[in-house]
Amino acid sequence: MTLFKQPLKLTLVLAGVVLLLAVAVAAHGASASAAGLQNASAAQNLVSVELPPPNQDDCLHCHIGGENKNLWTPLARWTVFGTFGLAFVFGVYRSASVWTQRKAWKPLTTRAVEWVDERYELSPVLSKLAAKPVPRFAMKWWYCLGGITAFLFVVQGLTGIMLAFYYKPTAAEAYTSIQYIENEVRFGAAIRMIHHWAANGMIVMCLAHMLRVFIMGAYKKPRELNWVSGVLLLFLTLLFGFTGYLLPWDQRAYWATTVGTDIGGALPAIGNLILIFLRVGWDVSGATLGRFYGLHIIVTPILTLGFMLAHFLMIRKLGIARPL
């Protein structure tokens, strides 16, 4: 630690930190005492009230309904004044460093990169990745269909997590929780719309990518397993669609799942087993909903990520197939 060998610099840094802390404590004390005063006057007016009056209820859940007054204010305040404070401390440190060491200042990002690289030696790996040549024949638009599918998967992951915050996978609550997402949750309708259309887009892009690979013969030796993993990814995407379709628990979802699982049930020998596994019983019920929800948000994503990783590693290793 060079800092401790340079008393002047250390003093300056410490002075900056103490100043910042003092400002923070003073600000906090001021707001706390103001709140205390308010509470005290409220307590004088209302003697035996157990619940706080609505105008003083912190209402941490109100941001869902849009009553988010004063929830962002502290964050904004801390961001603005905190940035000033950090800039001040940084300026003091930088000036002291240049002054005492008589050396040009090295940017913090460079220092951070050097710090990581010194320990983990990432830069040879990264530069090798970055320098990987991409053939010019692969600069056509039809080569990005698979990439779009992968990006749509990311979109589905993000919007799906957001929906999962509010969705309730029970027969009694699924429908109302979707209504809640559409009508009450801020931007809930937008998120559901994106999830809905990106799901359809993912299937379309998957099929388009598959057609491109099929037509160009890119599945031929040595890329057989690329094709196999890709087709399995298509099936996983269809499983995503099939399991996700039930979750709104409306008439369309219920009967689409009924006929869909019926097709699986028509298989010889294992038909009934498949039917029972998917429906958790002979009929589509709340248990089916739980099963599909688990498949949709845990099993299928994990399998998809695994196969995607394999798919990408194989592409990396073998390169893009040269067209005829």
Added chain:
Amino acid sequence: MTTTLPEEKKDSVPFYPDHFRTEFYVVVGIGVLALVIGGLGMFFPVGLQPPADPLDTPLHVKPEWYFLALYQMLKFVPSSILGMEGPMFAVVMMVVAVLAVVLWPFLDRKPDNKNAMRIRIVLSIVAVILAIALTIWGEVS
């Protein structure tokens, strides 16, 4: 390998920054499209049908659009084929077709040529037209 290196350098671009930039534009484009669709969703939400009711079967029960073509095909299956039940036979055929698609690279192992590619293009176009036609038929029926 070393002999092909200059050749490879000449007709290729480095992944970063050249190809990365292209991919970045694609991602931004799709992202903006997603946001526009989301914005539309604020005014025209996906919506819901009436709540699920196991006792009330709608007149036209349909699966998702991407299964509609298969579903429509199932409707034309006679009730008995080769001593098997019709639907069971159709589903077995479907499983065979799926296996053929999965294992396609092991079935088509000849080195590629222009003629084979032409056949694949025709096959793809026919399959796509058939699938679209069956899907639309399933949607309106």
